[in-house]
Amino acid sequence: METIDIKNHFKTPLFTHEMLSAFLEPSVSQVNIKIATMVKNGDLIRLKRGIYHLGKRYQSTPIDTISISNMLYTPSYVSFDFALSHYGMIPERVSEVTAATLNHPKLFETPLGRFSYKHIPKEAYALGVDWMYDENNGGKLIATPEKALCDKIRYDRGVGSMTQAQMKEYLVYDLRLERLEMLNVELILLIAHAYRSKNLRTLASLLQKGVNHG
Incomplete structure (x- = not known):
């Protein structure tokens, strides 16, 4: 064999x-x-x-780090910075694969890269998660752009309670986010409710107005 x-x-x-x-x-x-x-x-x-x-x-195809992340620690889905980079919403290329889990936080250093996991509450876990499939790697779970951004904001220890002006500065100058116009505000509101997050409600309100006019 x-x-x-x-x-x-x-x-x-x-x-x-x-x-x-x-x-x-x-x-x-x-x-x-x-x-x-x-x-x-x-x-x-x-x-x-x-x-x-x-x-x-x-290896006849590129390594699929999203599938690896899903299998290394279950249940989990890829989110935060890695997902934002995957969608082209932030300019940086993110090497560490960041994910959300219902379990305790975890970090894996592997020959194929670094994989980290943050715990999120079950009330918010299933909202805004996409299941994708391809013939080479099978099915995999990744946050939607909305959920990845909400997860990022909710667990960014560097921010406190933000006003709309502060949220705009955070999105535009700190995260350097692009493609904000594609985000579904209704989904963000659902996630904000599940997280019980004032900052995420502020995010939704700002997006409703349009960031450029916020």
Whole structure:
């Protein structure tokens, strides 16, 4: 049993120890040793205990860090700065994958990058989360632009209670946000209610007026 057989069998380059074991057991007598050898040889990349990605020589498509983030820590969805960058709303390229979870905060340093998770309350968790699918990586969860921005504002420790003028300065000069006109104000209001956040209600009010006129 070779690594190329694993690649050809699984639809995605990301899989669990249980998935690998079930596939290898019919033809490999010592499955754990086989997996450890593949990791040592670089055929597989161990992201954390029980989670693996195909090694570089077997990667035929770009690494999907959103799918990796979802699988590393569940339940979770990608949000905050990484999602804002993904949508082209902030000019910076964000290398750390930032996500929201119902569990305790967590940080993973992996060979494929840094993945961090912030806890958010269950009342706000499911609002504004998109499920995306592609043939190479399967399904994945990411915040909508509205939810990513709301999560960012709600958990930015550097801001206090903001007036509309302060919110405008924060959006335009601190975050350097673009494409604000595409945001759904009604969804932001729902998220603001779930978070019980005055700042997010201020955000919605400012967007209703138009940031340029706020």
